[in-house]
Amino acid sequence: MRMVDPLARIWEPLGWQPDAARVARFERLRHELCLWNSRLNLTRLVEGDDYWIAQVYDSLWPWLPLLQAGDSSAPQLIDVGTGGGFPGLALAIALPNAHLTLVDSVARKLEAVEAMAREVGLAERVSLRRERVERTGHAPECRGRFDGAMARAVASAPVVAEYLVPLLKPGGQAVLYRGQWSDADQADLERALVPLRARLEGLERRELPAGRGVRHAVRLTPLAPCPKAYPRAVGLPAKAPLGQGAPEP
Secondary structure, three states, X not given: OOOOOOOHHHHHHHOOOOOHHHHHHHHHHHHHHHHHHHHHOOOOXXXXXXXXXXXXXXXXXXXXXXXXXXXXXXXEEEEEOOOOOOOHHHHHHHOOOOEEEEEEOOHHHXXXXXXXXXXXOOHXXXXXXXXXXXXXXXXXXXXXXXXXXXXXXOOOHHHHHHHHHHHEEEEEEEEEEEOOOOHHHHHHHHHHHHHHOEEEEEEEEEEOHHHOOEEEEEEEEEOOOOOOOOOOOOOHHHHOOOOOOOOOO
């Protein structure tokens, strides 16, 4: 009798299916997340569909082209404001040749993420940086170094763009994970991209399985090297977002 994969309802709408080894790692990650969540309250999304859809699926779907490229893809990716480790850890499992850099300013969260990465067998491909992303954007080993940069639930789109664009290499792509998205949001973002020398590459809307809501992936690409003034000093991008009447360097 053929066994039915209970997670097929998740992988089928994604358009990609992990092998058994990756599924086992996702399950191990869920276990570790539950353990650490009981100590630090990292997230409420740790059980059932909360984990498999709102964490794993939602982390992966904007990167479907990389998933479908298979093991031939070995991108350098950076997850800004990783919090409890998503989307970075999910992508590290799904893309076995990728290297992920995870950034967060909260030491205890990064301690948990480091332990989870180690227990899941990702320590060699996951690097951690405990700092504000404004500093990451000026670090020589990070600035202009990444094929892909991402942020989920961090700040408004103009603020996140200022965080991510300086990290991209030529031809790289930033993905802003958003819930709702409006014409006003897009207008604000496009104004902010002018001084960053980047453009809106695309906008993808997707409904999560099982009625878990609507998500948008906002894709940015650099047009030229980002001016050295960006990102601005710690706290300034959020205090005075680009494109909204804030003074620019």
